[in-house]
Amino acid sequence: MIGMRRRLQVAMGLLASGLVGCATPPSPPGVAPAAIAHAYQQGMRDALAQLVAETGSDPRAAWTAPIVQQVWIPAQVVHGVFIPGHRAWVVIHPTDWQRSPRMSREPAPAGAPPDDGRRR
Secondary structure, three states: OOOHHHHHHHHHHHHHHHHOOOOOOOOOOOHHHHHHHHHHHHHHHHHHHHHHHHHHHHHHHEEEOOOEEEEEEEEEEEEEEEEEEEEEEEEEEEEEOOOEEEEEEEEOOOOOOOOOOOOO
């Protein structure tokens, strides 16, 4: 009987800690949720404007699609396990973001962090 009571206490403790862990944290004190939403929207607009300024009117212009090919893998035995023949996709050339000379040589606009040469 004592074992059942202890199990119930442990189960209730786990349930309570799980519910507390999944709860949404409160917003920072003194900051209205509307101000947070406005700052997020402004940040998204600024990021899109910077991307359009760097790549031209089409933000996708600097992205190159991957080159993939489907190949047939014949049946084989690996470490005593039979692996039947199957098809698999092989990446010939991965996707890439092309950096134009304009992106890497011009200084960053005021208020933006400088380009450190890493891909973003």
